[in-house]
């Protein structure tokens with residue numbers, strides 16, 4: 001058991017980045033201390049080495065949010081695709097992420113099915 005989990009705030013560790021899409025200055029850590037790599041306002045991210053494990057992942061291209069994935073735990077992940085190198089990444093949703101954009105991505109496949117829904121009537 002460690003006694004290191006005190007409430008001292010490491011001001012040296014606080015960092016920010018500018019959103020590659022909307023220009024918002026984003027804290028690299030969410031309010032609960034979780035690392036954050038995408039903008040809470042527009043959910044765009046940037047393709048830099050720190051954000052992805054392994055791979056040639058420092059092309060610095062803009063990463064667009066394209067989909068929602070749900071883990072077994074029920075947690076939502078945002079799927080990003082790099083506009084420059086097409087790499088896909090997944091990142092946990094933060095509590096202050098734009099919920100309108102999250103919902104819009106989540107329902108998009110249901111709103112635009114690539115097949116006629118009438119087919120279900122004959123099953």
Ligand SMILES: [Zn+2]
Pocket residue numbers: 019020021022023024039040041042043044
């Ligand atoms: Zn943004």
Ligand SMILES: [Zn+2]
Pocket residue numbers: 047057058059060061082083084085086087
């Ligand atoms: Zn990239």
